[in-house]
Amino acid sequence: MTHSDAAPGRSGQTAEVLSIRPAVTADGPRLVELDRATWSPENAVAPLRDDAADFFERRPPDDVLVAEDDGAVVGYTQFGRPTPLASNEHVLHIQGLAVAPSARRQGVARQLLEAAAAEAARRGIRKLGLRVLGGNTAARTLYESAGFVVEGVLREEFWLDGRYVDDVLMARRLT
Ligand SMILES: CC(C)(COP(=O)(O)OP(=O)(O)OC[C@H]1O[C@@H](n2cnc3c(N)ncnc32)[C@H](O)[C@@H]1OP(=O)(O)O)[C@@H](O)C(=O)NCCC(=O)NCCS
Numbered sequence: 001m002t003h004s005d006a007a008p009g010r011s012g013q014t015a016e017v018l019s020i021r022p023a024v025t026a027d028g029p030r031l032v033e034l035d036r037a038t039w040s041p042e043n044a045v046a047p048l049r050d051d052a053a054d055f056f057e058r059r060p061p062d063d064v065l066v067a068e069d070d071g072a073v074v075g076y077t078q079f080g081r082p083t084p085l086a087s088n089e090h091v092l093h094i095q096g097l098a099v100a101p102s103a104r105r106q107g108v109a110r111q112l113l114e115a116a117a118a119e120a121a122r123r124g125i126r127k128l129g130l131r132v133l134g135g136n137t138a139a140r141t142l143y144e145s146a147g148f149v150v151e152g153v154l155r156e157e158f159w160l161d162g163r164y165v166d167d168v169l170m171a172r173r174l175t
Contacts, residue, residue: 018108020115023064023076028055030073031064038098041161043136059095065115067099067108075099077112079120082129090126097139113146121174128174133158134166148172 023031032055039048056064059078067075078096082088094116099108120128130148132139148170156164 018111019068020065020111021068023056023061023066025056025061027061027064027066027073027076031055031066031076034073034076034098034100035096037100043133043139045133045158045160045167064096065112065119067103067112069103069108074103075108075112077109077116079116079128090124092120092123092125092128094128094130109142110146113142117172117174126173126175127171129169129171132168132170133160134168140168140170143170146172 032049032051032053035049035055036051059080063080064076064078066073076096076098077094079092080095082091082093094113097109097112099112117128128148129151130143132143134140134153149172150168151171152169154167154169157167158165
């Protein structure tokens with residue numbers, strides 16, 4: 001879908017030749033592995049996925065973009081409609097984003113978000129939304145730097161790791 005040189009992050013490192021492409025079924029086991037490697041109560045509301053789980057059980061590969069660095073999948077994002085209602089079909093939500101710990105601060109997530117925004121625009125989407133946990137500072141900083149603004153906060157929406165945690169609704173206008 002897109003193929004571009006990565007932008008340098010604060011670390012000064014860049015992912016050498018990063019390509020972003022739609023996922024294929026064969027990516028499933030690696031994507032489960034990435035989910036498991038990045039899972040934490042700071043960023044996840046669902047329990048840790050089993051390593052034999054089927055990544056594509058509830059989403060089609062077409063709704064997942066993967067980032068490949070030198071042939072290795074180092075990150076992904078997935079998107080989907082927040083509701084099936086016709087009145088809500090101009091909105092798409094980022095419903096997952098993860099980058100391997102070894103590939104962070106090299107602009108991988110930023111490029112995945114840009115590719116997701118481009119794909120959403122291609123589908124005629126007006127607003128790209130997402131939900132992020134209040135304490136997930138890395139992701140919130142990333143989203144703000146990528147043009148997402150806070151549209152609301154669901155106070156103490158989740159009970160995670162022994163405390164109540166806010167869920168923050170953010171969105172970026174595409175048109
Ligand atoms: C959040 C996450 C996806 C960021 O991935 P990444 O590829 O390292 O992010 P990028 O390199 O594209 O960062 C882009 C910008 O986001 C911000 N950012 C990223 N990680 C950050 C961190 N740990 N602390 C503060 N800001 C951070 C910075 O502004 C950064 O720009 P800079 O490096 O030039 O300063 C990654 O840390 C991750 O997988 N976390 C676990 C899963 C998760 O929280 N997913 C989001 C669920 S809503």
